[in-house]
Amino acid sequence: MVKEYLFKIKDIILNVLFKKDLIYVIEGKNWSIKWDGYYITKHLPKDISSRCSRSHVFVRNSIIHFGSISTLVRDQEIKRVHGSNKVVLTWFHISAGDTRLGLIPELNKIVDIVHTSCSVTRDSLVKHGFDSNKVIVIPLGIDLDLFRCYSLEEKKKRKEHIGLPKDKIIIGSFQKDGQGWEEGFVPKLEKGPDIFCKVLTGVAKKERVHVLLTGPSRGYVKKCLDQQGVGYTHVYLENYFDIVDYYNVLDVYVVTSRAEGGPKSLLESWACGVPVVSTQVGMVNDCVTDNENGLVSSIEDVRGLVEDTLKVIQSTSRNTEMVKKGLESVKLFRIEAVSQRYVEEIYKKII
Template identity: 35%
Template sequence: MDFLRSLKIGASCIPWRFLEWLGSTDGKAKIQYVVEKAQWAIHWEGQAIRNSLEKMYPGIMDVTPLPNRIMGASKVVHFGSQYMWESWARHLTAKNYYVASFFHGKPEDSPATARHIDHFLNLSPKLSKIVVSCTLVYDRLRKLGVNESKLEKIPIGVDTEVFRPATTEKRFQIRQEIGVSDDTVVIGTFQKDGQGWGRGNMPKYIKGPDVFLSVVEKLAREFPLHIMLTGPARGYIKNGLEAARIPYTHRYLETPQELANLYSALDFYLITSREEGGPKGLMESMASGIPVVSTAVGMAPDLIEDRVNGFMVDAEDVDGLAESALDLRSLSGTALSKMTSIARKNVAVCDVTNVAVQHWEKVYQPILDEAK
């Protein structure tokens, strides 16, 4: 299967290499950001960086899900997905400079992940820069032998103008649309946690959907719950919630603006992952004034100070997550407001404009200067 997929990718490049040989180009943009076709986190991240850079350097970046169609030389080609880079790397022209984002993964996650990391490391000499989002992954790649001069730590971005605390009226409106009462505790989990892009009945255990179900089953004994889901491949979670008779709403949204509306309905956001790059929901929640209960994964240790601007426990600690959620629910209105206010201030470092500037200053500009 991998051989046939590689053959198909290679074949898709041939017409465009031929056009390039004839002198064709794909435009003037010197930076190409490669995204997944699915309208989700990686696609939105690339588009947000492009939109921010467009205001500062018009025409400097294009976003594409089709790396085979990139033509020209001395361009920066940034793969927003480490898996896309792994698939395409051997088929790309040597005339350009390549960057890849490496969000998550450790060899002990699974044999498949271990093979992926080995392959990624073997391909790393082709990369000018590797962008990571958190200290945990930065340190991990450094220990695996990646030269620090090639690594850049830049957080995943959040548009703090789109994701912002909702008014009381907005919160009431969204909760009415969902159909939940005032005394119902609405918990959000918006990251994809099933395998593939279909129903997702097979879980991605690194995302901790099994842990999530164990935690909410405990919480359901304490107060009425409603679980808010977004994103693709949520079948495993939905099946588990139905078995536990915990009500939920699942919406698959097409824009960050639509997603921001759903945060208005939440009482808190729950992250139960064993491994993460962000997740993006962490920053979106903090920016939206929604308290977070999280495992110590991805960007959480970089952003959360336990019981100051959120709650954080070790991965797989079901009891710790449940107890943190109960402690959160026991906070006074004043204490909760203070916690979420601190969180919004702390997450400002992840504002998408700041993130785009960091990509320009740490990654793109140095490579383009070298290419001159």
């Protein structure tokens, strides 16, 4: 906590000393929103000066891009923004009962452009009161220089290094699905950890499987898997870029969320040649064709998710075709092209 506070103070000082065209406000934790900001600003053209910051305090005459609703709204209070700035807000997904939706009439007054990554969230934001001409859909992007398929030899070495069983199917889940940043025994239901455990229990009755988990706050899932006798390995990665090694040892990646902006794991799995089984959420609705570049079930459809996971495990020919189409699909989401869309569709309109 002290470390995060000191980083924030440092960023405020930088806001005072060095003006930038764009300040991208990130969350303090070493997780997805932080890396989104770094990737986007890294790939902007040189004529747009930018910096990621944990605070917008003392920023003047700039574009302030709040990288998530949590960076602009805290405890049902909208943070004050100086009137000389233009405001962009990214809002990835809407969870059931999100009380921040009630703030949309006020947010509409101060936010110039609302960005989201999928059509489902766009439609919901407009339904709840944002001006439709303010809401722009730009999907998540991916660094295809980093995320790639390893050779069979590389995969074998990584699997041995992580200590995974050689005789079991490896099923991946790389996310934060517990509340808070501690053990995470209280489930974050929009991420579907309860569904995930039911699906893995069902699959484990038919096949020999082992679950590979990364991400913080996985206590709920680990406890459920323990209770059902399903083996797992959990590794919290300090360096997000190490996650490529973990994708490359998977046989299938399973998404059981009730709400998503992405998920980012869709693109990352595709890029690493991993078949994806998912609920019909977020970008999956926009990007996945069922039985072609992924297998899709309705939200909370445990039986369908179990059957789809077993299809992947039991059909080599299906896997080969899905992996091929996933590798083709992911090329549309190169971070360089996605960042250029931010420039053309958002920043140049208000700079």
